[in-house]
Amino acid sequence: MSTNKPDLKNKGDDAAGMDRREFLVTTAVVGGGMMLGLFSRPTASEASSLPVTAQPWYREATVPEINAWIAIAPDDTVTIRIGQTEIGTGVLTCNAMIIAEELQCDWSKVRTEYASANRDFKEKAPEWTLKVPGNGESDPGGAAPVELGPMTGVYRRMIIHSSGNIRESRYYLQLAGAEARERLLLAAANMWSVPVAELVAKDSLITHAKSKRKTTYGAIAARAATTQLPDPSQVKIKTPDKFTLCGTEQKNFDVPLKVTGEAIYGIDIRLPGMLYAAVKSCPVWGGDVKSHNADAIKGMPGVHSVVRLPYNELTKAVDFLSGGVAVVADSWWHAQKALDALPIEWDAGRGAGVSSKDLYDEHVMFAKQPGRMIVEEGNIDTGFGRAAKIVEATYSVPYSPRARMEPGNATVLVGDGRVDIWSGDQDPQGLLRNAAMITGINGANVYVHSTFQGGGYGSNGNGPQGEQAVLIANAVKGRPIKMLWSRDEDWGSGTKYRPMSVCILKAGLDANGYPIAMEVRHATAWDLGDMGTRGLASPPYWMPNYRLTIHRPMTHVPIGTRRGTGAAPNAFYLEGFIDELAHVAGKDPYMYRRELISRNPVGAKGGVGGFPHRDDFIRALDIAAKMSNWGSPLPEGWARGIAVDDRRRPSRTTSTICAEVHTIEVSKRGKLTLHRVDVAFEQGFAFMHPLSVRKQIEGQIAWGYDDTMYQATTLKDGRAVERNFDLFAVSRMNEYPRQVNIEFFKSKRWITGAGEEAIPTIPPAILNAVHKITGKRLRSIPLKDQDLSWG
Amino acid sequence: MAFTLLVNNIPYAVDVEPDTPLLWVLRDSIGLTGTKYGCGIGQCGACTVLINGLAVRSCSLPVSRAMATPITTIEGLSADGTHPVQLAWKEFDVPQCGYCQSGQILAAAALLQKTPNPTDEDIDRQMTNACRCGTYHRIRQAIHRAARMRA
Numbered sequence: 001m002s003t004n005k006p007d008l009k010n011k012g013d014d015a016a017g018m019d020r021r022e023f024l025v026t027t028a029v030v031g032g033g034m035m036l037g038l039f040s041r042p043t044a045s046e047a048s049s050l051p052v053t054a055q056p057w058y059r060e061a062t063v064p065e066i067n068a069w070i071a072i073a074p075d076d077t078v079t080i081r082i083g084q085t086e087i088g089t090g091v092l093t094c095n096a097m098i099i100a101e102e103l104q105c106d107w108s109k110v111r112t113e114y115a116s117a118n119r120d121f122k123e124k125a126p127e128w129t130l131k132v133p134g135n136g137e138s139d140p141g142g143a144a145p146v147e148l149g150p151m152t153g154v155y156r157r158m159i160i161h162s163s164g165n166i167r168e169s170r171y172y173l174q175l176a177g178a179e180a181r182e183r184l185l186l187a188a189a190n191m192w193s194v195p196v197a198e199l200v201a202k203d204s205l206i207t208h209a210k211s212k213r214k215t216t217y218g219a220i221a222a223r224a225a226t227t228q229l230p231d232p233s234q235v236k237i238k239t240p241d242k243f244t245l246c247g248t249e250q251k252n253f254d255v256p257l258k259v260t261g262e263a264i265y266g267i268d269i270r271l272p273g274m275l276y277a278a279v280k281s282c283p284v285w286g287g288d289v290k291s292h293n294a295d296a297i298k299g300m301p302g303v304h305s306v307v308r309l310p311y312n313e314l315t316k317a318v319d320f321l322s323g324g325v326a327v328v329a330d331s332w333w334h335a336q337k338a339l340d341a342l343p344i345e346w347d348a349g350r351g352a353g354v355s356s357k358d359l360y361d362e363h364v365m366f367a368k369q370p371g372r373m374i375v376e377e378g379n380i381d382t383g384f385g386r387a388a389k390i391v392e393a394t395y396s397v398p399y400s401p402r403a404r405m406e407p408g409n410a411t412v413l414v415g416d417g418r419v420d421i422w423s424g425d426q427d428p429q430g431l432l433r434n435a436a437m438i439t440g441i442n443g444a445n446v447y448v449h450s451t452f453q454g455g456g457y458g459s460n461g462n463g464p465q466g467e468q469a470v471l472i473a474n475a476v477k478g479r480p481i482k483m484l485w486s487r488d489e490d491w492g493s494g495t496k497y498r499p500m501s502v503c504i505l506k507a508g509l510d511a512n513g514y515p516i517a518m519e520v521r522h523a524t525a526w527d528l529g530d531m532g533t534r535g536l537a538s539p540p541y542w543m544p545n546y547r548l549t550i551h552r553p554m555t556h557v558p559i560g561t562r563r564g565t566g567a568a569p570n571a572f573y574l575e576g577f578i579d580e581l582a583h584v585a586g587k588d589p590y591m592y593r594r595e596l597i598s599r600n601p602v603g604a605k606g607g608v609g610g611f612p613h614r615d616d617f618i619r620a621l622d623i624a625a626k627m628s629n630w631g632s633p634l635p636e637g638w639a640r641g642i643a644v645d646d647r648r649r650p651s652r653t654t655s656t657i658c659a660e661v662h663t664i665e666v667s668k669r670g671k672l673t674l675h676r677v678d679v680a681f682e683q684g685f686a687f688m689h690p691l692s693v694r695k696q697i698e699g700q701i702a703w704g705y706d707d708t709m710y711q712a713t714t715l716k717d718g719r720a721v722e723r724n725f726d727l728f729a730v731s732r733m734n735e736y737p738r739q740v741n742i743e744f745f746k747s748k749r750w751i752t753g754a755g756e757e758a759i760p761t762i763p764p765a766i767l768n769a770v771h772k773i774t775g776k777r778l779r780s781i782p783l784k785d786q787d788l789s790w791g
Numbered sequence: 792m793a794f795t796l797l798v799n800n801i802p803y804a805v806d807v808e809p810d811t812p813l814l815w816v817l818r819d820s821i822g823l824t825g826t827k828y829g830c831g832i833g834q835c836g837a838c839t840v841l842i843n844g845l846a847v848r849s850c851s852l853p854v855s856r857a858m859a860t861p862i863t864t865i866e867g868l869s870a871d872g873t874h875p876v877q878l879a880w881k882e883f884d885v886p887q888c889g890y891c892q893s894g895q896i897l898a899a900a901a902l903l904q905k906t907p908n909p910t911d912e913d914i915d916r917q918m919t920n921a922c923r924c925g926t927y928h929r930i931r932q933a934i935h936r937a938a939r940m941r942a
Contacts, residue, residue, distance in 0.1 A: 088888030088924050251884050258889030259880045259896060260872040261825015261865030268824035276819070301808065331807075333815040405829055405837060405890040405923045454827070454890030455923050487830045691884060695929070699887055702925025725834035725921060734915035736927035 051111050051253040052092055054262040057422075057449035058116035064221040066180040068115070068123065068154045069099060069173070072221035076204045078105045081115040083169065084160035085426055086254055087456035089755050090692030091165055093253045098170055098688055101245045102177030102238060105217055106204040112253055114450040117428035120153035121443045128233040129175050137654050137750045140239040140685050143171035159427040160456065162565065163647075163753020166688055167654065170750075174237035180224070182235055187223035188215055240686035249691050254452065263452045266424040266465075269411040271480040275304055277472045278335035279485060281324030281493040282311075284348035284718035286556045288323030292344040300341065302334030303327060307475045309468060318434040318467040321493065321558045322349075326472045332484050351556030351718035356399065356500065359715065362553050363502035364394070367523035371549035374533050380508075383517025383545035387508025391584055393577055394504050395779040397569040398712035399497045399720075402562050403728060406454020407490040408465030412473035413480040414439055419446040419473075420480075423466050424453025431466040438470045457703075458562040463494040492723035496560025497713060499525045501532070503573040513585020514596065517545040520573075525555050531566030535760070538648060539574055540617050542599035556718065563703060564759035571645040571760030572767075572781065579641075579768040580777060589768060590625050590642050594618055613646065613655055616682065616747045620644055620659035623680035627741050628661035638665045638675070641769030643761040646682075647752055654750065656757035657682040662765040666773045670788035672709070674766065676739040677701050679758055683744040684751035690744070693754045697742050704762025706731050710782050729784070794858055798823065799867025809855035814838045816854045817864060825865035825893045829921070836920030839894035840864050846901040865893035868900060876900050879937035887924035894920045899934050908938050 058081065061071035071079040080096040096112045130152060134142015151157050157168050181201055188206045189196035192213055200207045204217040229235070240247070257263035282288055294306040309315065311323030325344060329335035384390065410423035412435075419441050425431045428448040436443040448466075469483035485494050501524035508517040524532040532550050539546075562568075582592035600614045621644055625631075628640055640663045646655035663676040679697055687693050710729035714721045722728040751757075763781050771777050774790035796803050796813075798821060805820045812831075817823045817840070826849060829837030833851035840849045841863040849857075868874045872881070876899045886892045895918070902909060902917045909917070914934055922930070 086888075088886070090887075251881070252886075254889065255881055255884050255886055256872060258886040258892050259877040260868075261823075261893045263889055264824070265827075265890060267828065268818075270822060270824070331815065331819045333807075333811050333819070403923060405827075405835070405888065405921075407828065453888065455888040457923070484828075487828075487832075695884065695887060695926070698928045699925035702922075702927060724832055725830045726832060730835070730921040730923060732921060733918040733927045733930065736925070736931070738911065740928055 050256050052113065052257065054257050055264050055451070056086070056092070056112070057114050057451065058119070059113060064225040066183060066221065066224055067176055068119070069176040070103065070180045072217050074218045074221070076106060076109050076216055076218035077111055078103065078109055078204070078217070079111045079113060081155070082112050083115045083155040083158040084165050085114070085424055085428065085450050085453050087160060087424070087426065087453045089160070089165070089696060090252050090689050091160065093250060094166065094689035094692055095169065095173055096253070097246050097250060098173040099177035101243055102174050103181050104201045104203070107245060107250070109204060115155040115158065117155070117158060117432045117448045118444070118446060120155040120158060120429060121432055123154040125152055125154050125156055126232065129172050133171055133237060138748060140241070141237060143750065153429070158429045161426060161458070161561065163755040163757065165753070167750065167753050170688065171237060175235060178235045178237055179229065179232055182229055183227050184217055184220055184224045186229060187220050187227040190227065191220070191223060243686060246688045247686050247690060250689065252692065265406055265452045265454050266409045266411065266422060267406055267454070267484060269422040269451065269482060271411065271413070274411065274480040274482055275328050275330065275476065276332040276335045277307070277326045277328045277469070277481050277483040278332060278339045279309065279324055279326045279468055279483060279489060280339055280344065281309065281320070281489070282322035282346045282348065283493050283720070284346065284351040284556070285321045285558050286351050287349040288347050289325055290345040290347040292325050292342060294342070297327065297338040297342050300334070300338040302330035303338045304329050305476060306342070307472045309471055314438065315471070318437060319464045320467065321463065321496070326468070326483065328472065328476055328481065332482070336486060348718055349556070354556065354715060354718045356715040359500055359553070359555055360396065360502065363396070363500060363523040366551040366553045367502050367504045367521045369551065371521060371551035373547070374550055375537050375546060375548040377543070377547070378545035380517040380519050380545045380547045384508040387516060388511045389509045389584065390506065391509065391581060392504070392506040393580060393779055394502065395573040395576060396502045397498070397500065397572065397781055398714065399500050399557060400562065400707065400711050400713055401491050401495040401497050402457035403491060403711070403730070404455030404457055407485045407487050408463055408494045409482065409484040410466040410469035411480055411482040412469040414470070414473045414477050417441055417445055419470065420449065421447065421466060421470065422449045422451060424451045425466050426453070426456050434467050435470045438467060439474050458560055463496065465494065488723040491728065492720040496558040498562035498569070499555070499557065499559045501526065501569055505573060505577040507577070507581055509581065509585060513581070513587060515541070515543055515581060518543045520548045521551060522548070523551040523553060525553055525557070525559055526566055527552065528559070528561060531561065534566040535570035535645060535648065536574060540600070540614070540644070540646070541578060541593070541596035557715070563756045565647065565756065567645060567647040567760045568707070571643065572763045575643040575645065575761065575764035576767055576779060579764065579771070583771070590621060590630055593642070593644065594621055613657060616657050617644060617646070619745055620657045620680045620682065623743055623745060624659035624661045624678050627678035627680065627743060628663060628676070630661060634663070637667060637773055638663065639769040639772035641765040641767065641772065643764040643768065645760040647757050647760060654752045655682070656751040656753060658758050658761055660758065660761040660765050662762070662769055664766060664769045664773070666770060666788050666790065668789060668791040670790070672770070672783065672788055674705060674735065674737045677737050677741070679742045681742060681744055681758060682751055683746050684749055685746070687744070687754070694742060696754050697758045698740060700756065700758040701740060701762065702731055702736055704759045705735065705766070708763040708766045708781050708783060710784050712782050794854055796821070796854070796857060796862060797859070798862045799864060800861070805854070807854060809853060811854045813840070813849040813852045813854050813857045817849060823864050823866050827890055827893060829891065834921070835891070836894045836898060837891045839897045839920060841897055841901055844901060844904050846898045863897070865897060868897065874900060875937040875940040876903065876933070878940060879933040882936060883929045883933040885926050885929040885933050887926055891920060891922045895922065895930055899930070899937065902934065903938055903941060907941060909934065
């Protein structure tokens with residue numbers, strides 16, 4: 001990319017001149033006050049020793065480092081490195097709890113900072129930590145198998161997605177804490193010449209009862225740093241019944257910084273000599289710039305240069321969604337204003353002219369043609385032949401972005417043979433690799449300084465924010481560039497979407513109204529892993545004859561994961577349709593589900609029918625129904641809707657079972673009010689950080705409600721119509737239910753996660769209740785343009 | 792054009808075009824980055840600041856209209872995070888990603904200024920900021936707690 005030079009510069013504008021002007025523009029303070037510059041805001045967090053600083057990125061340890069995760073200062077302060085980015089799910093606190101649990105240190109002296117993707121690139125994890133201990137997800141002393149391939153760098157899985165933080169990193173974080181504890185103990189034993197087995201470690205204190213000797217972690221840390229265990233593979237992790245910290249309610253470390261405005265997000269980075277960039281990419285994904293006239297904005301205030309972002313082999317490889325142009329200026333406002341004035345002609349490519357109505361019709365057409373067989377159990381034709389009644393319905397969801405609050409951004413400095421990136425990014429390891437690819441600079445010299453991140457809601461929720469910033473900074477070498485997308489750019493051009501999908505479900509019912517055959521034809525462009533089949537490939541309901549086929553239309557819309565994953569649309573389809581069947585059968589939808597689940601044999605079995613979670617599904621339904629007073633009378637125009645899902649993947653047995661009852665009111669004129677939500681949520685063996693789980697579920701209730709009520713991206717002329725909060729609504733305080741009850745129940749396995757597992761049940765629970773009130777069976781979301789009036 | 796802004800009781804001289812939104816002057820010229828950019832069209836409320844004690848969306852207010860009126864940003868709400876709203880926010884562990892919370896907290900402070908003992912309906916009406924993480928449940932509880940703390 002070294003040939004991608006800026007193609008415009010203001011006359012006489014050298015870097016030094018820009019520096020001078022920037023200082024004039026930005027920072028004269030009248031009557032004293034503070035000097036502004038590199039993070040010159042008062043860092044109260046440092047002064048008051050908060051457990052995490054406003055600028056939480058990795059620093060080289062200046063105190064003894066026991067292993068890559070843990071450094072211990074003489075005053076017993078323990079610094080714990082956190083691999084994943086804090087997007088609001090509590091990793092900075094939770095992962096520290098997991099390590100501190102094993103380390104047995106004083107929790108009040110724990111501090112956290114991010115791990116380093118650069119160090120991870122250069123340093124391998126110790127060989128003995130790579131083996132997953134125990135015997136899979138049903139072993140309390142074990143772990144679920146790692147799904148993301150080897151990830152053998154010292155910080156292992158830094159990407160945060162698919163609710164996988166605890167599922168995938170818990171065991172090696174436990175190992176890190178346990179190994180450090182054993183080395184502290186061994187160092188003390190060696191110092192005192194006593195057997196290590198006679199020592200006890202608790203709250204950062206090591207005690208030898210026999211000789212009444214004591215030392216602290218801080219005092220022994222330097223020795224421990226050079227003490228190695230004879231055989232570290234013998235280190236054992238605690239089973240959940242031995243936990244004393246994990247599973248307790250602990251406040252989140254980052255909260256104090258987030259109530260004072262101190263927490264530094266990617267968008268808040270300020271560096272000396274920094275320039276700002278605004279970007280416009282072709283709004284039709286896969287398109288590029290045909291022409292742009294940089295001369296037209298040459299005289300505009302503050303403009304430094306215009307950088308072309310090509311759409312070529314390299315940028316496609318680093319996940320650009322289309323080609324574009326960046327304007328670099330002395331402030332972001334100047335950059336964006338000039339960008340808006342820049343004449344650009346687009347080459348829209350193959351997506352030109354496509355509308356979401358066209359795509360919907362195409363999906364329906366695909367769903368009716370032969371598809372790819374995913375599951376075939378028994379013989380559905382025989383089943384339908386014997387059926388007393390056939391029920392058929394077509395369900396759909398629209399395109400939708402993750403729509404996080406912080407627009408995409410990153411600040412990048414490309415110097416001689418070194419790249420520095422400041423960003424909140426869900427995948428620092430991927431960003432490092434991509435930056436190396438774009439600049440040709442070895443990954444060993446790429447540094448990602450992770451910040452707080454303003455929401456994620458989907459793996460790689462960022463789009464190519466970091467990659468675009470690297471490309472611009474590579475063209476304007478030697479100056480830090482803060483690239484920031486406008487909201488319009490972020491939602492319209494920078495993000496990937498949960499795809500539209502259309503699902504045709506057909507069931508043959510016996511004389512009692514229970515299905516003896518079911519066919520599911522799912523048209524979806526979601527080709528990532530099992531997104532199109534998750535949940536549908538292994539429904540919890542007994543179906544003696546069952547067939548699932550996938551029908552894959554090709555579209556130009558970029559498809560990614562989104563909070564709720566494939567389980568969200570798939571559970572909407574299945575849980576909506578099961579409710580329809582219950583209604584046709586004239587049975588209570590809760591009892592109908594219960595009956596169909598209990599007909600399964602218990603043993604593990606692939607495909608449909610028979611799975612080890614059967615009884616836990618029933619428990620979840622029973623708990624949610626009881627919590628909600630299911631069956632008790634409600635005022636006219638009110639109803640309860642129920643749904644259950646486990647986000648289970650066909651290839652795995654991990655799950656998080658969640659049953660919900662939503663109590664709603666629909667006025668005769670069609671206004672919907674969500675009054676109350678009752679949630680039964682599987683805990684597995686144990687939660688690590690229950691406060692965050694609770695907060696996640698509370699938040700998911702709003703998230704799922706917004707999907708149900710408002711959120712859709714429609715396409716016109718190949719581009720997204722909804723590009724800001726005016727057309728893409730987010731519910732506010734007044735729509736959040738006044739009553740939310742959450743109950744956890746234990747089960748004998750490790751759960752999948754908690755970042756999105758309460759979402760799939762929300763749209764079907766609400767729509768099932770809408771049907772009870774209005775008699776209208778609605779089979780698509782959102783509801784905003786649908787008529788709910790009745791009576 | 793030169794403007795003087797009174798932010799958190801400190802006068803700042805800035806040299807920007809008069810149509811520059813107050814948000815960008817606060818963030819990029821003055822360096823107070825606690826005020827966030829969310830939508831740029833006055834919808835989401837991430838950019839909320841207090842002007843004369845009222846919650847105002849700074850992304851849609853030209854700097855030329857913000858002169859000579861005292862402006863409070865999240866950095867100036869209290870010296871050390873001990874405004875009752877901030878204390879209550881910490882007690883209920885309200886923020887998740889936290890990006891909208893500066894705006895939420897200032898909106899809540901303005902609400903309590905006007906309505907010291909708000910009902911749920913008052914909170915529904917006056918708390919109009921968007922939170923994509925959906926922290927509304929805890930925001931409501933924290934506002935009630937902050938009201939009791941003030942009383």
